[in-house]
Amino acid sequence: MLQVGGIGAFGLTLPGMLRAQQHAAQSDLQATADACILIFLNGGPSHLDMWDMKPAAPAEIRGEFRPIATSAPGIQMSEHLPRLARQVHRCTIVRSVHHSVNNAHAAGVYTALTGHDRGDANIAIGAAPHDYPAIGAVAGLVRPVASGTVPYVALPYITKEGAGGPPQPGFFGGWLGRNHDPLFVLRDPNRPEFAMPELSLGGDVTAQRLGQRRSLAASLSPAPRTRPLQDLDAFQARAFDLLTSTATQQAFQIDREPDRLRDSYGRNIYGQSTLLARRLIEAGTRAVCLSWAPDANATWDTHGNNFTKLKNELLPQLDRAVASLLGDLAARGMLERTVVAVMGEFGRTPKINGNGAGRDHWNFCYSLLLAGGGVKGGYLHGASDRIGAFPSLNPVLPADIVATIYRCLGIPADLELRDRLNRPYTLVPWGNVVGEMLA
Numbered sequence: 001m002l003q004v005g006g007i008g009a010f011g012l013t014l015p016g017m018l019r020a021q022q023h024a025a026q027s028d029l030q031a032t033a034d035a036c037i038l039i040f041l042n043g044g045p046s047h048l049d050m051w052d053m054k055p056a057a058p059a060e061i062r063g064e065f066r067p068i069a070t071s072a073p074g075i076q077m078s079e080h081l082p083r084l085a086r087q088v089h090r091c092t093i094v095r096s097v098h099h100s101v102n103n104a105h106a107a108g109v110y111t112a113l114t115g116h117d118r119g120d121a122n123i124a125i126g127a128a129p130h131d132y133p134a135i136g137a138v139a140g141l142v143r144p145v146a147s148g149t150v151p152y153v154a155l156p157y158i159t160k161e162g163a164g165g166p167p168q169p170g171f172f173g174g175w176l177g178r179n180h181d182p183l184f185v186l187r188d189p190n191r192p193e194f195a196m197p198e199l200s201l202g203g204d205v206t207a208q209r210l211g212q213r214r215s216l217a218a219s220l221s222p223a224p225r226t227r228p229l230q231d232l233d234a235f236q237a238r239a240f241d242l243l244t245s246t247a248t249q250q251a252f253q254i255d256r257e258p259d260r261l262r263d264s265y266g267r268n269i270y271g272q273s274t275l276l277a278r279r280l281i282e283a284g285t286r287a288v289c290l291s292w293a294p295d296a297n298a299t300w301d302t303h304g305n306n307f308t309k310l311k312n313e314l315l316p317q318l319d320r321a322v323a324s325l326l327g328d329l330a331a332r333g334m335l336e337r338t339v340v341a342v343m344g345e346f347g348r349t350p351k352i353n354g355n356g357a358g359r360d361h362w363n364f365c366y367s368l369l370l371a372g373g374g375v376k377g378g379y380l381h382g383a384s385d386r387i388g389a390f391p392s393l394n395p396v397l398p399a400d401i402v403a404t405i406y407r408c409l410g411i412p413a414d415l416e417l418r419d420r421l422n423r424p425y426t427l428v429p430w431g432n433v434v435g436e437m438l439a
Helices: 014-026 105-114 135-142 207-219 231-243 246-251 259-265 269-282 306-331 398-408
Strands: 035-040 067-069 076-078 091-097 152-155 287-291 338-343 366-371 379-381 391-393 416-418 424-426
Touching: 035 105, 035 135, 035 269, 035 306, 035 398, 091 391, 091 398, 105 398, 135 152, 135 287, 135 398, 152 269, 246 269, 259 269, 259 306, 269 287, 269 306, 306 338, 338 398, 366 398
Parallel strands: 035 287, 035 338, 091 379, 152 287
Antiparallel strands: 067 076, 091 366, 338 366, 416 424
């Protein structure tokens, strides 16, 4: 029972892992990034009030906010993003993203994070084992990290499709197997008592006793060549490594950061999660995904009171967190090898609704931001029409964005991976790398 309990249950074969790594290594791609930080504005941020403002449009379109100049000539953004505006010379802003999948949150989240469409109806369908894997899951597989390092971390929530609903798809290992799910950090790093006790030895377990337990576990496992799958061994090895890894344990000790730096990120769950993402990347983690909502309706889903919520809460928090992250990475010499993406699953309707001046779901045109890791700085890609309803120049699909992020990480979009039944899947078959965005 001890030997076979996890065999065949969790995912990818060792030969499949090695095949994927060899394919990527033998491709002509040269990685421009070693890590990825994805800040996912879950719920659908309003592109018209952030990145793609329309000051000449009628009042029911342009809304209450004014545009301001940024550090990149010719690019403007919302007046409520002043710190981030000073970092745009390091960024690419894309104003022509669109998709035609259902505009329910789960469907949009899944296509934004994987480039695929599950064909969901407008109902709450949660994550499933046959989903395509998250960017972090693929990156952790194809570009393995050092022993004792977490390859892929998601924080600070497992975002629900709605309050009490199922977990959204796109954040998990999917058909790669559960051992490629992220390490979920579901605590608030802004709280004084924040810690990850799971990653430290219990008071009655010494390093010597842990080593003895590891030897015992190894003696109970058959030779690798006799096992069809290696996932149980991978789980055990990773657990032992993390329990003895000083670098990973220290990465979670966010209280080591100077108060002034912590303040700059914002003393809230999202600002401190963004700072923790930087610490994890610095410790060797390959990818960190921050989902900015406990459930899809909680933050950026501004059907009502769009301008009040953006002005008083969401944009000031985002402004501090992302601007501080970009400046911090640059100051540490890390931005050049870390690709940062700030995006949601869709935008908001051009016309303001009557529900307390809100905006509704709009997947036909929206905006996002990329920076670092080989991405061009001070660059504006694409454009929307005069009311921000549809792309008018250089339309881009979510699959193209995902393929471009993979390109920065040195992973080909046409990479073939195999599931636990050895069935082949192409990573993003219809995703085209947007070369104009790359330096």
